[in-house]
Amino acid sequence: MSGTNRRRITSKELAKLAGVSSATISRAFSPDSRIGSATRDRILAVAREYGYQPNAIARSLNNQRSRLVALVVNAIGNPCEAEEQQLLVHRLQARQLLPILLCCADHSDRLQLMRLASTYQVDHVVIFSDMVSMQDAVDIFHTTKPIIVSFEPLENEDVSNIRIDGAASAGEIIDKIVGDGKQRFAYLSGTKSSWIDKLRRKWFADALARHGLAFEAEAFGDYSYDSGFKEAVLLLHRSKVDAIICGNDVMAIGARDAARRVLGKNTPEDIAIVGQDGIAMAAWDCNDLTTLSLDHVAFMDAVVELIERHEAGNEGPHSITLTCTPRWGSTA
Amino acid sequence: MSGTNRRRITSKELAKLAGVSSATISRAFSPDSRIGSATRDRILAVAREYGYQPNAIARSLNNQRSRLVALVVNAIGNPCEAEEQQLLVHRLQARQLLPILLCCADHSDRLQLMRLASTYQVDHVVIFSDMVSMQDAVDIFHTTKPIIVSFEPLENEDVSNIRIDGAASAGEIIDKIVGDGKQRFAYLSGTKSSWIDKLRRKWFADALARHGLAFEAEAFGDYSYDSGFKEAVLLLHRSKVDAIICGNDVMAIGARDAARRVLGKNTPEDIAIVGQDGIAMAAWDCNDLTTLSLDHVAFMDAVVELIERHEAGNEGPHSITLTCTPRWGSTA
């Protein structure tokens, strides 16, 4: 019982203790398999007594299903905010699936990390990172069709994916800001290399174009508060923009602080600032951000929906599209 | 190569292709094992060609080591902020250890979830959640000695742990606030049932006692901004406190917003507000929180240090103590 013996008991040993074969032990733990209910009860009782639980590694080897899910997320970033991560992890756990977290810092080891995870025969792969090329994902996970959380049309249509469409809402937000008299827009990107960021930028650029406007200035950060702050300072020093669209909410908060603190400009009178994602923090009283918001619950529901289809053997590929909604705050 | 064949190639099949035995395949992938370098090179080349990688599940079964680490964290909470989580995950990955994330929402399934993870024969367990009793952890993981991130003296000294000591810094903070003329303190707890929270409260209570003071009011939240906001409003309505010590930084921000927005009180003139943890957000310009801060990098270094000792076979138990430092902001 308590920690005296170090090794875990095996089904064969338990079999001896219960006077049955190890096959019967296995059956006692499989909900629907031919076994006498008396035998099962006895086995479960003995199992509890000796602290026996079937070894999931051995089972996975035999079953060819590990019930592990690889979650590939972007280090700090977007869109895998802790909120979403947590929602998803809870939903997975409710289905007895365990998440292996792959936090991909820089590109060098990203692929190697994914290769490592793939050797664990994960049943599903969810890729949140916009830095991973789909072809790499497909090649590496090979037998496990990944689910890509994608923001753009995929060249490889053999992969299940979730698309986010924010074009309409970006339009609403731009309309409002232009309506308020702002004319000179800047885009503060989350990263230089991400295609998600490029697509998001396009939503806003297209909306501006409908007003005969275009981004007058650009800058690149790294999705962090500090980068939002720093880039906004540089931006506002070198150009006279009166509206900044930011790559995510955290950068928007940084930019707002920079405008207020360093330049003495207030939102929304002097400058409009817009975020993206709609994280909980955006709604905090001290922030009250205007942002292009995504319903995170619906988002994770969609991910789980795809996983369930894959579990059911229907590997798709499937595609789900979600649309963003504006959140109106006091920053624009 | 590309996605035509679904099954992953096995060592036996690769052996046939390379004209060797499967044992030799295995040796080609073990850095120091007796094998001709010509053979190894040839095997690695063939392996690359067919996309072969040793199956980690099978290897784990044989090795009795899975290179998986269970991370037990408190759903939303403290102290496992995303920052810490990420630091740790990176360090684990650098050691070719993969983290399985257990997000324990409510107590009902917490134990069951830990049991599930334990069947995967994880090599290490790191428990950040203050809601897990140590005895449960030891019983469930049984063969794998867990590492508990503990804030209080442990009854069971057989478990490696990391202690945080904030008594001295809490004293400094209280001294400063009392020196500024504040007299009436409230404590806004993170949770009702956590012993970590109780210990933290004690640091401040002891410091107050040295000034002949005590907490005049108490409230309980759930480590979230909303709970900080809501409880602060109630607290300030029913008592005339002029200083609130909060269970974590996020609640402190909520309380600050509540004081400012609902009661019209400003920090630090009208009311002093103190957080705990020292997360990055606390230093943001818009927050600039006074907080009892922990060095997260040192914290995660300590966790990794313990894991490495366990890996080296030196299971301890080991104990490491870290001390907090005050972060002086404009809220107190």
Add this chain to the structure above:
DNA sequence: ATCGTTTGTGTAATCGTTTGCACAACGATA
């Protein structure tokens, strides 16, 4: 030419499950 050591490889057992197949016991039916 002989012996001893080193080096490289194959054989087969092992890790702890699951599951197809075989078979015994049993009650029900004709």
Add this chain to the structure above:
DNA sequence: TATCGTTGTGCAAACGATTACACAAACGAT
């Protein structure tokens, strides 16, 4: 009573690696 389905159990072969052991070849020293 002979036959037939049903039920419960054991045997043994997977699953895909690792590794102790055995052995052949190669090499140097006598």
